[in-house]
Amino acid sequence: MGQRSGADAYDVVVVGGSFAGLQAALTLGRACRRVLVLDDGAPRNATAVAVNNFLGQRRPRPADLLGTAREALAEYAVDLVSARALALEPSGRRWRAHCSDGSVHVARRLLLATGLAEELPPIPGLAALWGTLAVACPHCHGWEVRGEPVAQVGFRGSLDRSAQRAILVSRWSARTTLFTQGDAVDGARREQLHRAGVLVDDRPVERLERGEAGVDIVTADGARLPQRSVFIATRQRQQSALARSVGCSFSGDGPEYGAVMTDEAGRTDVAGVWAAGTMANPALLAVAAAGHAATVAVALHADLLAEDLASAPSASSPAQTSV
Ligand SMILES: Cc1cc2nc3c(=O)[nH]c(=O)nc-3n(C[C@H](O)[C@H](O)[C@H](O)COP(=O)(O)OP(=O)(O)OC[C@H]3O[C@@H](n4cnc5c(N)ncnc54)[C@H](O)[C@@H]3O)c2cc1C
Structure with missing residues (x-):
């Protein structure tokens, strides 16, 4: 995947394509948004024998459930890239994501869904x-x-x-x-x-x-x-340092162990950066991480829509004047 820039930017780059990230991509894709999901394939429950307590599912293996979720995105304008996001940088009103495969992607918004890692x-x-x-x-x-x-x-x-x-x-x-x-x-x-x-x-x-x-x-x-x-009552820490690197605030025990702080909609205190799933709400089951991400994605779509309207030509602008 090459670089997209300017008007060709994605609406949203989702970093992390597990339960939260894929659900957010689904909700945004179904809202006719152009979305890129970056994921390096390390969901927290990767070694688990099954995903239990997930509505409508009978003990699927994590890889199978996530694979089905990825396949279901094919009908939307959602691109999936298997790569690690290494750095995120603001670029005017947009964000650039630099990835482990050398690609760079530009988006109007970032949605972080990078999850937590277990400390055994x-x-x-x-x-x-x-x-x-x-x-x-x-x-x-x-x-x-x-x-x-x-x-x-x-x-x-x-x-x-x-x-x-x-x-x-x-x-x-x-x-x-x-x-x-x-x-x-x-x-x-x-x-x-x-x-x-x-x-x-x-x-x-x-x-x-x-x-x-x-x-x-x-x-x-x-x-x-x-x-x-x-x-085992394990501790979890943030799986990625990206939220810290862009300046997000953390609750609780701070950047490594705490949760990324957001408002109710999922907006962090860094302009254009949103967060969903367990990185922002650590105690969530997988289905709840997905549910949280769907809610955040709906709010994110509304935020984009407000920007779309603000930048659209007004009724009185010359281009819109009809004879
Ligand atoms: C052993 C175990 C068993 C579990 N069993 C269950 C269960 O049966 N039922 C249940 O409801 N919950 C279970 N859970 C909890 C479940 O794993 C989490 O609720 C769920 O994975 C959270 O989803 P998430 O999308 O927030 O984060 P994650 O699943 O952790 O996903 C984060 C994703 O982001 C990616 N990522 C991180 N950083 C980057 C980066 N820089 N660039 C690109 N990608 C990145 C990772 O590769 C990963 O795919 C279990 C957890 C463990 C540890």
């Missing part, structure tokens, strides 16, 4: 199980293991989050164990865990291994404790 704690064996037997969210993956023995494995600095999460997980399985990894749970939290029926195991976890029941937790004293799956 250094528990040996975890990375190989991530998305299949080790997951974060019981709303996404609790139903499949309901009633089975499951564990919430804590790690340094996460204990209170992990304890809260174990209490949540206990709604799916009364056979939930919290592994504290030796960190002390305070009295009030321990009482809540007790009331929720969560067992507390203070032995350090040496490693996680694929096992007959699903995953075995091997503790430092050599015990092997079979679980159907393990839950």
